[in-house]
Amino acid sequence: MAAWLVRRVAASIAIVLAVVTLTFVLVHLAPGTPFLPPPETPADPAVTARLRAQFHLDEPIPVQYIAYLGQLARGNLGLSFALRRPVADALAEAVPNTLLLAGAALLLDFLLGLALGVYQALRVHRLPDIILGNATLFIYSFPTFWLGLILVLVFGEWLRWFPVAGVGDPVLCPAADSLRCVIDRLWHLTLPALTLGLVGAAGTARFQRAAMLEVAGQDYIRTARAKGARERRVVLRHQLRNALLSFITRFGLAFPFLLTGAVLIETIFAWPGMGRLATDAILRRDYPVVTAAALLASTLVVLGNLLADVLLAVADPRLRVPAHA
Amino acid sequence: MTLPTWLALLVALALAGAAARAVRRRFFRHPTATWGVGILAFFAIVAVAAPLVAPFDPREQLDIIRLKNQPPSWTYMLGTDVYSRDLWSRVVFGARVSLVVGGLGTLVAVTLGATVGAVAGYYRRWADAVLMRGVDVGLALPRIFVLLMAIALWDRLSLPVLVLTIGLTSWFGTSRLVRAEVLSLRERDFVAAARALGAGPARVILRHVLPNAAAPIIVSATLGIGNVLLLEAGLSFLGIGVAPPTASWGSMIADGAPTLATAPWTTLFPGLAIALVVMALNAVGDGLRDALDPRREDT
Numbered sequence: 125m126a127a128w129l130v131r132r133v134a135a136s137i138a139i140v141l142a143v144v145t146l147t148f149v150l151v152h153l154a155p156g157t158p159f160l161p162p163p164e165t166p167a168d169p170a171v172t173a174r175l176r177a178q179f180h181l182d183e184p185i186p187v188q189y190i191a192y193l194g195q196l197a198r199g200n201l202g203l204s205f206a207l208r209r210p211v212a213d214a215l216a217e218a219v220p221n222t223l224l225l226a227g228a229a230l231l232l233d234f235l236l237g238l239a240l241g242v243y244q245a246l247r248v249h250r251l252p253d254i255i256l257g258n259a260t261l262f263i264y265s266f267p268t269f270w271l272g273l274i275l276v277l278v279f280g281e282w283l284r285w286f287p288v289a290g291v292g293d294p295v296l297c298p299a300a301d302s303l304r305c306v307i308d309r310l311w312h313l314t315l316p317a318l319t320l321g322l323v324g325a326a327g328t329a330r331f332q333r334a335a336m337l338e339v340a341g342q343d344y345i346r347t348a349r350a351k352g353a354r355e356r357r358v359v360l361r362h363q364l365r366n367a368l369l370s371f372i373t374r375f376g377l378a379f380p381f382l383l384t385g386a387v388l389i390e391t392i393f394a395w396p397g398m399g400r401l402a403t404d405a406i407l408r409r410d411y412p413v414v415t416a417a418a419l420l421a422s423t424l425v426v427l428g429n430l431l432a433d434v435l436l437a438v439a440d441p442r443l444r445v446p447a448h449a
Numbered sequence: 450m451t452l453p454t455w456l457a458l459l460v461a462l463a464l465a466g467a468a469a470r471a472v473r474r475r476f477f478r479h480p481t482a483t484w485g486v487g488i489l490a491f492f493a494i495v496a497v498a499a500p501l502v503a504p505f506d507p508r509e510q511l512d513i514i515r516l517k518n519q520p521p522s523w524t525y526m527l528g529t530d531v532y533s534r535d536l537w538s539r540v541v542f543g544a545r546v547s548l549v550v551g552g553l554g555t556l557v558a559v560t561l562g563a564t565v566g567a568v569a570g571y572y573r574r575w576a577d578a579v580l581m582r583g584v585d586v587g588l589a590l591p592r593i594f595v596l597l598m599a600i601a602l603w604d605r606l607s608l609p610v611l612v613l614t615i616g617l618t619s620w621f622g623t624s625r626l627v628r629a630e631v632l633s634l635r636e637r638d639f640v641a642a643a644r645a646l647g648a649g650p651a652r653v654i655l656r657h658v659l660p661n662a663a664a665p666i667i668v669s670a671t672l673g674i675g676n677v678l679l680l681e682a683g684l685s686f687l688g689i690g691v692a693p694p695t696a697s698w699g700s701m702i703a704d705g706a707p708t709l710a711t712a713p714w715t716t717l718f719p720g721l722a723i724a725l726v727v728m729a730l731n732a733v734g735d736g737l738r739d740a741l742d743p744r745r746e747d748t
Contacts, residue, residue, distance in 0.1 A: 135585070142586040150598055261481060265675065265728035267682050270702055270720030273709055281710040380591065387593050388683050392706075403687075406597050414598065421591035 132433065136426035143422035144415060148192065151411045152185050179205060192415070201419075202412035206405065211416045214401060219420070221291055222397030224309075225316055226386050230378060232321030237328020238371070242364060244329065245336030256329070264326035269388040272319040276392070279315060286315045289394040316393040320386060324378075331374060335367040342366070369440055376432020380425040453501045454526070454537075461491030482736025488729035492722075496544040503538035507696045510534055518712035528714040530704055536715060539696040540722050546697045547726065550612055551678035557616025558677070559670045562623025567654050567662075569624070570631030581628070587621035596680070600689045608691060611684075615677055623669055630662035664741035671734035675727040682723050698723050 176182050180191060195202055201211040240260065244253045263271075280288035292298075292312050297305035339345065340363060348362045387399030398417060405413035465487025495502050504526075505511065516533040519525055527536035569580040599614050600606050606614060634640060635658060643657045659666075684690035685699025693700055698719040705715030 138582075139585050139589045143589050143591075146586070146590065147595075147598075150595070154598065258481065261731060262724065262728050265724045265731055267679050267686075267699075267702075267720060267723050267727075269683060269686050270716070270723065273702065273706055273716050274720070277709050277713055277716075388686065391687065402594055403597060406594070414594070418591055418594055421594060422589040425589040425591075 129434070132430055136430055139426050140419065140422045144196070144419050145189070147415050147418035148189055148411075149185070151406075151409070151414050152188070154409075179203070196419075201416045204405075204410055204413050206408040206410040207413070211412045214413060215398075215416060215420070218396060218398050218401040221395060222386055222390070222399065224291075225313065225389070225395055225397060226320065226381060228313055228317035229320035229324060229386070230381065232317060233324030233328055233378070234375070236321070236325040238332055240325065240329035241332025242336060242359075242367075244333045245340070245363075245367075246359065248333075248337060253333075257333075260326040260329045262326075263322060264330060266323055268319055268323050269392055271323060272316065272389055272392045275315050275319055287312050288315060291395060316386075316389050316395055320389055324381075328374070332367065332371060335370045336363060339363050339366045369436065372435045372439060373432050375435075376428040376430075379428025379431065380421060453498060454495075457491060457494040457498065457502055460494055461487050464490045481732040485729035485732030485736065488725055489733065492544050492548065492726055492729075495541050496548050499541045499545055503535070503541040505535035505538040507534065507539045507542040508694045518708055518715065520712075521714055527718045528712070530701070530715045531708055531712070532704070536701075536718055539701055540698070540718060543696040543698045543701060543719065543722070544726075546608075546691055546695065547678050547681065547723070550608070550615070550681045550691075551674040551726075553612045554615040554619065554677040554681070555670055555673040557613060558619035558673060559623055559666060560620075561616065562620035563627050563659060563662075563666055565620070566624035566627025566629075567631050567659055570628040571635055571650065571654055571658065573632075577628070580624070584621045584624050587618075590618070592618050593683075596684065597687075597689070600684065611681070611690065615680060619673065619677060619680075623666070623673070626665055626669055627659075627662060630665060631658055634658050634661050668734055668738045668741065671730055671737055675730040675734075678723065678727060678730075 173182070180188055183191075192202065201215070203209070204211050204214055207214050240256060244256050247253045276288045279285045287293075290312060292305065292309045297308045299305065344366075345358065345362055348358045353362075386395070386397060387403065389395065390397045390399040391403070398420070401413065402417040404410070405417065465483055504524075511529065511533045513533045516525075516529050518531055519529040519533075521528040521536075525535050525537065527540060530536055530539070565580050565584070569577040595618055596614060600611070631654075640653060640657055643653050648656070681690055681697070682699030682702070685697040686703045688700070688703060690699055691697035701719035702716055705712065705717075705719070709716050
């Protein structure tokens with residue numbers, strides 16, 4: 125297990141490094157350069173040249189790449205061109221917002237999705253299952269940004285129950301430091317989290333229903349029934365526990381969603397998170413921010429896979445044996 | 450309201466009905482799959498016959514003063530948008546963009562994924578190791594960021610390049626799936642027989658191995674079209690997908706968003722079109738999976 129874990133971690137680091145390299149090459153190859161003055165306010169070429177030299181943009185790309193890796197190894201993500209401050213600071217501001225939004229969405233996704241999927245499996249081919257099956261199929265097919273707009277229309281414009289932009293009231297609650305302001309944050313969180321969570325929950329419900337039904341046909345379920353276990357015990361202890369194994373993989377795959385799943389929703393709800401930071405950075409040719417965002421996102425992908433594999437090994441004794449997976 | 454619109458609807462319904470009646474095989478035991486076929490048929494007919502079905506030119510601003518954001522009526526079936534363009538005509542022409550991008554993008558992705566997966570699974574050893582480590586990296590790439598970079602940095606991409614870019618970033622999952630299938634298929638007797646008869650690797654892969662892996666590939670392709678379609682809509686919504694004034698469902702939603710409260714139909718209908726097509730694709734994909742894979746009975 126230990127050797128397996130070491131190998132997996134090493135492979136994960138290699139993958140992240142490859143993603144960083146690819147991103148680095150891609151942004152530097154693209155036409156257009158940072159510090160190009162807008163056409164309406166032409167700047168002195170000497171100023172532009174000095175700025176480019178200051179950020180070592182006048183050096184060959186391989187030299188820049190080596191220098192970047194050197195900085196990265198020391199934990200330094202560099203300076204943002206556009207924001208004129210350390211990339212780490214900008215990330216430290218944006219990441220918690222995205223984690224809050226995507227975390228709340230995933231929570232709703234998994235809790236509601238699991239509950240619906242299990243419920244449907246228990247009522248399979250009966251009316252509740254058919255109604256929920258069609259509803260989840262429909263909602264699962266929504267473009268999230270469109271559902272976001274519909275929710276804004278209904279709950280923001282017509283009913284006026286929830287605010288439709290920002291993480292909190294900028295005047296009354298600039299920081300979540302009192303109970304009232306924490307409630308204000310949650311109030312602002314409702315619509316964007318609901319948007320992402322509902323579409324996700326529909327997918328999870330469909331997945332979980334299928335997983336439950338697949339397990340239902342297994343011999344050990346028949347054995348459990350045959351030995352006289354009560355239906356409730358069969359479903360919860362035998363069927364659900366085994367169906368949760370495939371859910372763990374889904375959980376691992378959903379991990380990167382914490383960072384990248386919210387890009388469109390952050391645009392709609394003016395949510396100052398990673399998606400908007402990265403999008404702005406790409407449009408402004410802010411190389412260090414773009415590379416750092418790719419670094420974070422790919423780290424979450426490999427972390428999610430790793431976590432799912434470890435959790436599976438813990439949950440499923442059959443998987444503990446192979447040392448060379 | 451135009452006659453061809455009703456005709457398209459009728460033909461689609463008839464197709465779905467006929468299919469459900471005539472073919473009593475596994476696929477159409479899925480009630481939703483039958484509906485999916487009908488919905489897809491409707492949008493396919495509408496897309497092909499767009500000039501006949503659309504009562505107006507989708508780009509024409511009919512009367513920017515008096516016909517802006519008109520609610521649905523007999524003349525303007527789904528209303529007009531903020532530039533006084535007929536929404537139904539734009540939805541009709543948008544179907545072309547969405548179906549073409551979804552279909553071709555998936556074709557690129559599946560072709561690439563099947564090739565890489567088949568080569569990795571058939572040759573194993575270093576080819577497998579190299580290709581699959583590459584796929585690992587591809588799966589770890591934040592796709593939305595990569596697409597944003599490609600599209601935003603290289604300015605606006607033409608439609609073929611957009612399709613290619615989406616296809617090139619969407620094949621990693623398929624290649625894993627195909628590799629797994631090929632790994633088990635290559636050990637089967639009929640592959641050994643083909644090889645014994647002197648068939649070269651290319652022939653064995655194309656004629657013997659891949660056709661037997663067709664079922665999961667077709668299913669994942671069907672579901673993939675919906676994903677690509679949603680991706681294109683998202684990019685167009687951000688204003689970096691299909692260039693205006695070409696009608697695309699994603700950019701139509703973006704056009705409608707600022708007047709969401711006063712003219713909700715401009716946002717509602719294009720999104721509904723996306724949801725319907727993606728739902729139909731998912732339903733058909735489910736039906737195909739159950740029909741093609743006898744092991745997955747009735748889920």
